[in-house]
Amino acid sequence: MSPTHSRRPAPRRALIAALAAAATLATAGALVAANPAQAGPDAGSTPLKDLQLLAINDFHGNLEPPAGSSGRVTERQADGTTKDIDAGGVEYLASSLRTARTGHDRSLTVAAGDIVGASPLLSGLFHDEPTIEAMNKLGLDVTGVGNHEFDEGKDELLRLQNGGCHPVDGCYSEGRKFKGADYPILSANVINEKTGKPLLKPYVVQNVKGAKVGFIGVTLKGTPNVVTAAGVKGLKFLDEAETINKYTKELQQQGVHAIVALVHEGGFPASSAYNYDCDAGGSTGLSGPIVDIAKQVAPEVDALVTGHTHNAYVCSIPDPAGHPRLVTSAASYGRLFTELNMKYDPRTDDIVRATVKGSNRVVNRTQSKAADLTQLLNDWQTLAAPVANKPVGYITKDVTRTGAVESPLGDLIADAQLAHAKSLDSRAVVALMNPGGIRADLVYPASGKEGDGVVTFGEGFAVQPFSNTVNLKNLTGAQLFTVLKQQVSGSNAAAPKYLQISSGLTYTLDLTKTGADRVVEDSIRLDGKPIDPTATYRVAMNSFLADGGDGFTEFAKGTDQFVGSDDLAALVDYLTANTSAAAPYAPTAADRVTVVK
Numbered sequence: 001m002s003p004t005h006s007r008r009p010a011p012r013r014a015l016i017a018a019l020a021a022a023a024t025l026a027t028a029g030a031l032v033a034a035n036p037a038q039a040g041p042d043a044g045s046t047p048l049k050d051l052q053l054l055a056i057n058d059f060h061g062n063l064e065p066p067a068g069s070s071g072r073v074t075e076r077q078a079d080g081t082t083k084d085i086d087a088g089g090v091e092y093l094a095s096s097l098r099t100a101r102t103g104h105d106r107s108l109t110v111a112a113g114d115i116v117g118a119s120p121l122l123s124g125l126f127h128d129e130p131t132i133e134a135m136n137k138l139g140l141d142v143t144g145v146g147n148h149e150f151d152e153g154k155d156e157l158l159r160l161q162n163g164g165c166h167p168v169d170g171c172y173s174e175g176r177k178f179k180g181a182d183y184p185i186l187s188a189n190v191i192n193e194k195t196g197k198p199l200l201k202p203y204v205v206q207n208v209k210g211a212k213v214g215f216i217g218v219t220l221k222g223t224p225n226v227v228t229a230a231g232v233k234g235l236k237f238l239d240e241a242e243t244i245n246k247y248t249k250e251l252q253q254q255g256v257h258a259i260v261a262l263v264h265e266g267g268f269p270a271s272s273a274y275n276y277d278c279d280a281g282g283s284t285g286l287s288g289p290i291v292d293i294a295k296q297v298a299p300e301v302d303a304l305v306t307g308h309t310h311n312a313y314v315c316s317i318p319d320p321a322g323h324p325r326l327v328t329s330a331a332s333y334g335r336l337f338t339e340l341n342m343k344y345d346p347r348t349d350d351i352v353r354a355t356v357k358g359s360n361r362v363v364n365r366t367q368s369k370a371a372d373l374t375q376l377l378n379d380w381q382t383l384a385a386p387v388a389n390k391p392v393g394y395i396t397k398d399v400t401r402t403g404a405v406e407s408p409l410g411d412l413i414a415d416a417q418l419a420h421a422k423s424l425d426s427r428a429v430v431a432l433m434n435p436g437g438i439r440a441d442l443v444y445p446a447s448g449k450e451g452d453g454v455v456t457f458g459e460g461f462a463v464q465p466f467s468n469t470v471n472l473k474n475l476t477g478a479q480l481f482t483v484l485k486q487q488v489s490g491s492n493a494a495a496p497k498y499l500q501i502s503s504g505l506t507y508t509l510d511l512t513k514t515g516a517d518r519v520v521e522d523s524i525r526l527d528g529k530p531i532d533p534t535a536t537y538r539v540a541m542n543s544f545l546a547d548g549g550d551g552f553t554e555f556a557k558g559t560d561q562f563v564g565s566d567d568l569a570a571l572v573d574y575l576t577a578n579t580s581a582a583a584p585y586a587p588t589a590a591d592r593v594t595v596v597k
Helices: 013-018 090-101 129-138 154-162 240-253 289-296 371-388 408-424 457-463 477-485 553-557 567-578
Strands: 049-056 072-076 082-086 107-111 142-144 190-192 203-208 211-219 235-237 258-264 303-306 312-318 324-330 336-345 350-362 391-394 428-433 454-456 469-476 505-510 519-526 536-542 559-566 593-596
Touching (some): 049 090, 049 211, 049 324, 090 107, 090 371, 107 258, 142 211, 203 240, 240 258, 240 289, 289 303, 303 350, 312 350, 324 336, 391 457, 391 567, 408 428, 408 536, 408 559, 457 567, 469 553, 469 567, 477 553
Parallel strands (some): 303 324
Antiparallel strands (some): 072 082, 203 211, 312 324, 336 350, 391 454, 469 559
C-alpha cells in the first residue's frame, strides 16, 4: 500500500511540560549493461576511481527497532524458500553504513525522501528533530524530499533544514537549540508559488576526492493528493522526469556529468524478498509509476535511487536510448540499505555505466550498536518516557494492519473513531479510515519494557502519528456509494485503497468485476438495512479524508462539518474505556467486507 497520509501540526506543549558487524549481502546484485558512449575503461593512462553510494529511503523516524512485521525483511534462500530476518533501528543502521564504508575512499550516503513524517513517538513527539540529529550523526550527505516532509507544512520543512526551535513547543531542554540538517534536502520539482522557484535546492554537487557527482531530488507529482491541503499550501509540484531532465542539462553545462536522481516515487516488485533477482529471465520484474519515470529520464542520468512504495528492488530499466540503467529502493524504516559500487572516469568526469553494480543489504540486529546513536536515543528517550510508557489499554494478541481489504487494526480504529464521533453527535452512524494512515501493528508484547498485552501511549502513537482530527460530515446515501466505489476507481483504479469501516457497515467486494462495479451497490448495508440513496447520514472520517485525500474526493463534498479531537486521542480513549487487564481487547475477524474472487 502506498504509504500516503498526512498530519496537521498539533501543539504538544502539554506533553512537553509532562516530560521531566557487517550487514547481510543480498544476492540480488545487478550489473548494468554498457552504454555505447561509456563502453568501459580503455588502456589509457588515467586510472578510474572507485565510487560507492549507500542509499536509504522512507525511514519515517524509526529510530528504535520497529516492532512486528514492520521490523522484518523477507530473504529468499538458495532452495527457493524464504525466511524472515529482524532488521532496522538507527543504532544498527549507523553501524551497517560505517562498516560498508570501510575501505572506500570515495563514499556518499544518500536518501530518496520520507526520512521524517509518520514517525513513531520518539521522533514524532519532538517534530522529528531526533531523526534529523540521527541522520547528521550517521553521515547522510544528501536527500531528496518526500511527500511526508510536507506533513507539517513548508515552514516546518524549512526549519528542519535550517534549524531553530519549534515555533509552538520551543526548545526541548534548557540551553539546547536545534541546528537543523547538516545535509541538503533537495526539492527540484516543488515550486513556491510566490517566488516561482524551488522551495529548497533543486540539486547539489558533491566532490569526493576528485569525483564530482550531481544529485537531483524530486518527489512524486501527486504529493497534493496524499497530503493535507494545509501541508502543501502555496506549493506547486511539477512532473518528475521533466524536472530531472531540466536540471540534468544545467549540471552538464557546469561540467558535471556523473548524475544521480533521488526520486520519491516507486514501484512494485514481483517478489517481496529483498534479494529477489529483479532482472531474472531478461525481463524487469517491476511495475508501477517509477518504471514510466525511469524510461523518460535522460540517458545522462546514471542511476535512480527511489522510494515511496516501501518495497525493496534493484532493477535494470532501459533509459530513453534503450540502455539499461539501475533503479533501486531499500524498502523502509531503515531495515535495508542499498550499496552501489561503480567506477568514475576522471577523463570524462562521468560514471562508467558498465561498471555500476548494486545490491540491497540487511541492517541486521546481530551486529554491535553505534554507541553515539545509542546515546542520542537515550537522551530523547529520557525526555519522552513519561508520555511514551503510560499504559492506555490491553489486548489479547497482536492486532495487525495485515489484510488484503480489511484488517483487525483497521476495524479497531474505525470503531474508535465512531465512538468518538457519537460522543460529539448522537447522529453519527459510521466511520471510515484510510489504510495508509495506519502506520504500525499493536504487538503483544511490543518490547521488554511492558507486561504482555499492555498497550502504551507510545505504541498508540506509532499506529496513528499524524495528529489528524476526527471530523463529522453529512453525506447522502448516494455519496456513501460513491465513496466506497472510489476505493477501486479513479486515481485508485490501478492500486485500490480500501477504507477500513466501523461496525455495522457491510458490503460485498466482487473482484471478478472491474472498476467501480467491484463494489456491489445493492449489498451495502448499515446495521443490516440497505443504504437509502436519498437519506442523509452523519459520517466520521479523519481530516485527511475530509479534505478529499487519497483520491476520495466525495468526502470533500460533505456538508455541516464538525471538527473533533485528534485521531490518536480517539484510539486511546476507546482502549482506555473498553479494555482492562482482566478484559483485554480481542481482535475482530475482519469480516465486515465480503470478498468475492
